[in-house]
Amino acid sequence: MTEKELFTVVGxxxxxxxxxKKVKRLKGFPWIxxxxxxLILLCCLFAELLMTKEPGYLDLQNFNVAPNGEFLxxxxxxxxxxxSGIWYGGRIxxxxxxxxTLISTLIxxxxxxxxxxxxGWLDALMMRFTxxxxxxxxxxMVLFLQAILGQANVLSLSxxxxxxxxxxxxxxxxTEVRQIRNSEYVVASKCMGGKFPHILRKHLxxxxxxxxxxxxxxxxxxxxxxxxxxxxxxxxxxxEIISWGSMLxxxxxxxxxxxxxxxxxPGAFLVTLLMCLTNIGNxxxxxxxxxxxxx
Amino acid sequence: MRRNPFVYYGKKALIFLLSVFxxxxxxxxxxxxxxxxxxxxxxxERVEKMSVEEKETARGKLGLNxxxxxxxxxxxxxxxxxxxxxxxxxxxxxMQVIGSRxxxxxxxxxxxxxxxxxxxxLLGILCAWYEDRWVDRLLCKGGTLLSCIPxxxxxxxxxxxxxxxxxxxxxxxxxxxxxxxxxxxxxxHLILPLVIVVLQHLWYYxxxxxxxxxxxxGADYVLLGKSKGLSKxxxxxxxxxxxxxxxxISLMAISVPHVVGGTYIVETVFSxxxxxxxxxxxxxxxxxxxxxVLCMMTGILVIFCNMIGQIINEKLDPRIKATxxxxxxxxTEL
Amino acid sequence: xxxxxxDVQHLTHVFRLDKHAVxxxxxxxxxxxxxxxxxxxxxxxxxGKSTVARCIMNVYKPTGGKILYRxxxxxxKAQLRKHRKxxxxxxxxxxxxxxxxLNQRMTVADIIAEPMSIHRMRPARGSLRxxxxxxxxxxxxxxxxxxxxxxxxxxxxRQRVAIARALSMEPELLVADEPIxxxxxxxxxxxxxxxxxxxxxxGCSILFIAHDLSMVEYxxxxxxxxxxxxxxxxxxxxxxxxxxxxxxxxxxxxxIPIPDPxxxxxxKRIDFDEVSFDRDxxxxxxxxDHFVLMQEEV
Numbered sequence: 001m002t003e004k005e006l007f008t009v010v011g012x013x014x015x016x017x018x019x020x021k022k023v024k025r026l027k028g029f030p031w032i033x034x035x036x037x038x039l040i041l042l043c044c045l046f047a048e049l050l051m052t053k054e055p056g057y058l059d060l061q062n063f064n065v066a067p068n069g070e071f072l073x074x075x076x077x078x079x080x081x082x083x084s085g086i087w088y089g090g091r092i093x094x095x096x097x098x099x100x101t102l103i104s105t106l107i108x109x110x111x112x113x114x115x116x117x118x119x120g121w122l123d124a125l126m127m128r129f130t131x132x133x134x135x136x137x138x139x140x141m142v143l144f145l146q147a148i149l150g151q152a153n154v155l156s157l158s159x160x161x162x163x164x165x166x167x168x169x170x171x172x173x174x175t176e177v178r179q180i181r182n183s184e185y186v187v188a189s190k191c192m193g194g195k196f197p198h199i200l201r202k203h204l205x206x207x208x209x210x211x212x213x214x215x216x217x218x219x220x221x222x223x224x225x226x227x228x229x230x231x232x233x234x235x236x237x238x239x240e241i242i243s244w245g246s247m248l249x250x251x252x253x254x255x256x257x258x259x260x261x262x263x264x265x266p267g268a269f270l271v272t273l274l275m276c277l278t279n280i281g282n283x284x285x286x287x288x289x290x291x292x293x294x295x
Numbered sequence: 296m297r298r299n300p301f302v303y304y305g306k307k308a309l310i311f312l313l314s315v316f317x318x319x320x321x322x323x324x325x326x327x328x329x330x331x332x333x334x335x336x337x338x339x340e341r342v343e344k345m346s347v348e349e350k351e352t353a354r355g356k357l358g359l360n361x362x363x364x365x366x367x368x369x370x371x372x373x374x375x376x377x378x379x380x381x382x383x384x385x386x387x388x389x390m391q392v393i394g395s396r397x398x399x400x401x402x403x404x405x406x407x408x409x410x411x412x413x414x415x416x417l418l419g420i421l422c423a424w425y426e427d428r429w430v431d432r433l434l435c436k437g438g439t440l441l442s443c444i445p446x447x448x449x450x451x452x453x454x455x456x457x458x459x460x461x462x463x464x465x466x467x468x469x470x471x472x473x474x475x476x477x478x479x480x481x482x483x484h485l486i487l488p489l490v491i492v493v494l495q496h497l498w499y500y501x502x503x504x505x506x507x508x509x510x511x512x513g514a515d516y517v518l519l520g521k522s523k524g525l526s527k528x529x530x531x532x533x534x535x536x537x538x539x540x541x542x543x544i545s546l547m548a549i550s551v552p553h554v555v556g557g558t559y560i561v562e563t564v565f566s567x568x569x570x571x572x573x574x575x576x577x578x579x580x581x582x583x584x585x586x587x588v589l590c591m592m593t594g595i596l597v598i599f600c601n602m603i604g605q606i607i608n609e610k611l612d613p614r615i616k617a618t619x620x621x622x623x624x625x626x627t628e629l
Numbered sequence: 630x631x632x633x634x635x636d637v638q639h640l641t642h643v644f645r646l647d648k649h650a651v652x653x654x655x656x657x658x659x660x661x662x663x664x665x666x667x668x669x670x671x672x673x674x675x676x677g678k679s680t681v682a683r684c685i686m687n688v689y690k691p692t693g694g695k696i697l698y699r700x701x702x703x704x705x706k707a708q709l710r711k712h713r714k715x716x717x718x719x720x721x722x723x724x725x726x727x728x729x730x731l732n733q734r735m736t737v738a739d740i741i742a743e744p745m746s747i748h749r750m751r752p753a754r755g756s757l758r759x760x761x762x763x764x765x766x767x768x769x770x771x772x773x774x775x776x777x778x779x780x781x782x783x784x785x786x787r788q789r790v791a792i793a794r795a796l797s798m799e800p801e802l803l804v805a806d807e808p809i810x811x812x813x814x815x816x817x818x819x820x821x822x823x824x825x826x827x828x829x830x831x832g833c834s835i836l837f838i839a840h841d842l843s844m845v846e847y848x849x850x851x852x853x854x855x856x857x858x859x860x861x862x863x864x865x866x867x868x869x870x871x872x873x874x875x876x877x878x879x880x881x882x883x884x885i886p887i888p889d890p891x892x893x894x895x896x897k898r899i900d901f902d903e904v905s906f907d908r909d910x911x912x913x914x915x916x917x918d919h920f921v922l923m924q925e926e927v
Contacts (some may be wrong), residue, residue, distance in 0.1 A: 131549075132314075132601055143559070144578045144590075184730035189793075191686045192798070193717030194745040196736045200745070225445050233445050233563055235579070251451050255466070258459055267448040272444035282439075 019290050028286065033279035040273055044090035053081035055088040055242055064259050074261040077253045082261065086269055093224050093270075100223035103162025105169060106215055112173025113204070116181060126267075127174065128157040133167045142226055146235045157236055161203050161223045169215045176208040214285035221277040228270055243269050307602055318594040322587060323367050370587070371459040380584035384576070389584050393570065393592075400562070400569035403485065404555030407492035411554060412547055414497050419504025426509060433613045438498035450491050450564040457487060467566040491562065496554050504543060509513035541611035552597045630807050633701060633804060635662040640692035642680050644712065654680040656858040657694070659912065662802075667828055667835045669849030669866070671842060671881070677858040678838045682806045685842055686722050687838070692919050698802070718748055721795035725807035727787035730777040736773040741765065741794045748798075764793040768823060785816035792823060803827065804836045809844060816840075817854050821848050850899035851918070854878045859908060874921040 036291075043050055052072070053059075053268035063079035087142030115126040141164045146152055150159065171287055180186055186203055194202070197218050231245025247266045254262035361369075375381065379389040458466030463470065470481050511517065512535055513623045520530045534588065559571025567573070577585040642655040655677040656704055662668050670678045683689045685696055687703055696703050698720070701712050709716070721744075724730035731740055741761040745752060752760040762772045768789040779787050788808060793804060805824065809817040821844055827833050837843050846866055853863035854877065862875040873879045880901035887893045910922040 033913065049682055085688070091313075119416060132597060137572070143575060144586075153839060167419060184724045184726060185732045187683075188722060188730050188794075189743065189747075191688065191717070191722050192747050193714065194743075194747050203732055204734070207732075210734065229445055229447050229560060233575070248448065248451075251325070255451070255459055260455060263448075263451050264457060267445075267452070270448065271440075271444050274445075278439055278443050 002051055002284050004234040028283060030276075030279040030283050033276040034182055036272060037276040037280065040090065040269070040276070041094070043087050044094055047084075047087035050087050051084035053084045054083040055080060056240065057081075064254075064257055064262075066259070067186065067261055067265075073265045074259070076247065076262050077257070077259070080242075082247070082265055085247055086244070086266060087243040089244050089266070092154060092237070092241065092272075092281055093227055093273075096154060096161065096243070097220045097224035098225045099155075099158035100161035100165065100226075101216060101219040103159060104166040104219050106213070107163065107166040108169035108212075109173055109208075111166065112208075113177050115170070115174040116177025123174070123178075127171070128154065130167045130171055134171075138164055138222075138226070142230060143233070143235055146230060147232075151238065152230070152236050154237070154241070157227060157230065158223075160213045161230075165219055165222060165226075169212050169219065172212050172215060173208050176211055177204060180204055180207050209289050214281050214288060217284060218283035221274050221281065224270070224277075225274060263288075307606070311598060311602060314598045315591070318598070319371075319587075320367065320423070321592060322590040322594070323370065324363060327363050327366070327583070379588050382577075382582055382583070382585040384580050384582045389588050392585060393588065396568055396570050396573050399567060400555070400558060400571060401567060402559050403488055403492060403561070403567065406485070407489055407496070407558070408551065408554045410452055410489070410493045411496045411500060414493065415500035416504060416543070418497065418501035419508060420531070420536070422501065422505040423508035423512065423535075424527075426512075431505075435502075438502060441494060441498050446491060446495050446560045447564055449494065450487070450561060453490065454489050454564075463529070484567075488558070488565050488567055491561050492554070492558060496550075500543075500547070500550075504539060507539045507542070508535050523583070541608065545604040545608040545609065548600050548607055551600045552593060555596075577602050632664050633661050634664045634666075635836075636697040637661070637681070637685070637694070638697070639694035640681065640684060640691055640696060642677075642684055642689055642737060643692045652883065653858050655684065655691075656908070658770045658855070658858075658860045659694075660853055660860060660863055662834055662836065664801075665834055666833045666851065667824075667837055667849045669845040669852040670836065670838045670855060671840060671845055671852060672855035673840065674854040675857075678855055679806050680858075681855075682722065682804045682836065682838055686720060686804055688715070714748065718744070718798045719801040719802065721800040721802075722804045722806060722821050723788075723791050723795050723808045725810050727784060727791050727811075728779070730791055733779050733789060735777060735922055736776050737761070737765070737782075737790050741797055742777070744794060760797065761793075764797045765790070767796065769819075780907070784812055785819065788812060788816075788820055789823070792820070796827065797830070800833055802834050802836065804838075806838050809839065809841065809842070810838075818846065842882065854881065857906065857908070859922060860912065861922040862920065863912075864916070868916065868919055872919075874915060874919070875923070877906070 002147070035216065044295045046057070052070075055267055057080065059075060059079035059081070062075050064077055065075045067074040071081050071083065073086065075081055075087075111126070111130075115123050115130075118126065145164065149156055152160075180203060181245050186199055189199055189203060227236055227243065228245030228248060231243055232248045232251070234249060237246045239249065244266045248263065248270075251263045254260075312534065323384075370380070377390075381387060382389050384391045385392045418434065422434050425431045454466040457464045464487055465484050466487065467485060470484055508531070515583060517530055517534065520534060525533075558567075559575050561567065562569045562571035563575060570592075573585070573591040574593075576582070577589055638659050640655055640658045641653070644652045644654055646652060658677070658681060660668070670681065678739050680689065683870055684691045685698075685703075687709070690860065691704055694704075698716065702708050702714070703716065714773065721904050724761050735743070735841050737751055737760055738761040741764050742752075742757040745757055745760060754760050754763055757776065762775060765774060770786065770793075772788060774786070776788075779790070792808070803824075808824075812820065823835070825848060828835055837845065839920040847876070849866050851863065852869050854861050854869075854875065856877045862869065862878045864871065864872075869878065872883060876899075880899045884898065889894055910924050912920045913923050914920050
């Protein structure tokens, strides 16, 4: 047989056309959590349309009123309307959650990438530090920092929560970067002449973004939780700045007067929000894992 | 290459001392440089009425006027002698203040730790055993919900239900007035905070155990065991658990500060007189000497537990040692 | 005699494991490749074949020796900088493990077009996508694969994509680092024929690294044998298979199974005594194009 014939016999045997891909992007998406979260977000965003009262107004005639037709969720010990406060305060809670996460993620990506690219000894040192950082109770650290900084506002609280919450994301970024850095497609890309920015954009970032998305969502959850805890303990936002945490800081007084709605209602909203975020985070983690093991 | 145990532990000790030193310098500087007036905690409201000269002498008396590094050196000198200064707020020796409080925290945190450790192990095994059956699903859902509830709010709800509404359990303090030495009364006061401490941590570790066990169950050696006819119980307890336990124990060692030192929120909500509430106060009122010692205690605990965890990992898990041997043999051969 | 494309002179590469241990992965290796030639490099795992490939691709910086590509010293920084663009498009590499050599988060179209987009080349067929489609059809896959991810392809298909990516730059030198080692035999044959086709039709030179000796015999013009970082023998394929001189080569060749049960039964394996291996020999010419590592005769 000639060369040409040989080639047609066992040469590039054409592959059959690929089967049509089934679009199953959102398999297992937690719809209930997603819709609830969207609802809460929208309501907080358009709080002005929903509020029946001025959220900060101290109605001295109607304090500690149980939920009724006028005050849908009752009023707190200072006479503020809880229904209006929920939407107005939710905005602050969410802002802090997202802002703090943004700060954490930025620190984590920079720190993780540096550690991932650094030589062995520096990497070991940086990771040792991260581990120690991780084993300090996070809220304790926030508590100390905030105590030292004094009176908090939305920005300072976000910064404090942000700079204490980066370690676990940084660890993941570092692992990913280290793994990808030595993988053959990066070597191949370098051989083709890919410079560092190209590799970062095309190879590193898409890979670690997928695996940190879950942690980023969980970080939002953690930050909102921290804000409420801090505000509750009187170390976070002062009473005048309404957030779900600062609304809960009246709980001690509420306990004395048995006003359950002051404790239960903002708390229920808080727990619902955190639950929605958790479910979405878990979904993201699962889908990231599925993509990786889908060989 | 066999490691000399003296060199091994000597190295660890050296790293430990260095970390403690760095920690003390950092805490010292940060707390001194931060805004806020420590005179406030010493003299309280009186500070506002003091003249400038009076303030100066007061600062001089407390040694706050000198450069920070001299203050630091003096602090170290005294600390080595066992003198950590006096608490500005309580006007008492720092160690005395801490000593009077530490017992309560150790009881709360220690009991909580043991219960969490055992409970998480049992729950994890239970979930892995009934993987994807209703027990497992229920526990997983419950655990996720629990992990979403902030500690302080759970405490509030429990107080609301059990103390305020049902009058079953006390909602604050470590004992009722006049019952200081009554053990039963103390236990009664311990129940609610303890429940919170355990619930807060239980799920995280149980879930970890569950997932690690399931990972092991998916491994090929389990398939081999099954094909040999080993019972499920034998596979689970003899094989899977054995592979999971070392990393669990070392994780728990690292988690000691988390659980034992993480009681400050509970202590604050329940007005439980422990170290947690104390450290929160000391940070709030710029009680430097107290803050310093508390930070050092937490830090030392963290670093120490980290090392213990590492050593446990290296000593208990034969797989880690095995890989080391392989690496060294490869190196020497070539 | 056609011109020399690649000239490897006394190439040495040492890996430092820690303070005490070093590994000489490649030790004083010299060979030349002519333009349009397929050179095979065989040897057991850990013998330094891949390290040679990676040195040629500038992935590793050689510890010693020189690599000349068309008289450009690619170990020399100034020369490398000057010719970088040209070198990067003329040399391409294919890896053994197609799972890890393709980024799982990129589509096939993006993967194939990556080198072109790096070099900001103007695609000859209009768009990068059309270019990718053409290359894909060249390796026997149609346009329906363009939007797939590597995880959705089979091993053979992935390796084809990797080859399409390398071929998209129309390389002059293709370094194939065990491209068939993890594939089924039928797929291996297809890939081998594909490589052969590239060589015959486009005159692309191939450095083919493998441990499958029968495939090497079929594909390569010349074969070099490596052992423990040293090149022990290099000769034209027919000459080497008919007349092996180095004891290691003999042992290696005696291990090829014969597809005839009767002959296979009487096949004798020659064992190679590792202790007798003499690292300090010199590549000595014993026939026209046949070099063997041996002790210099005094």
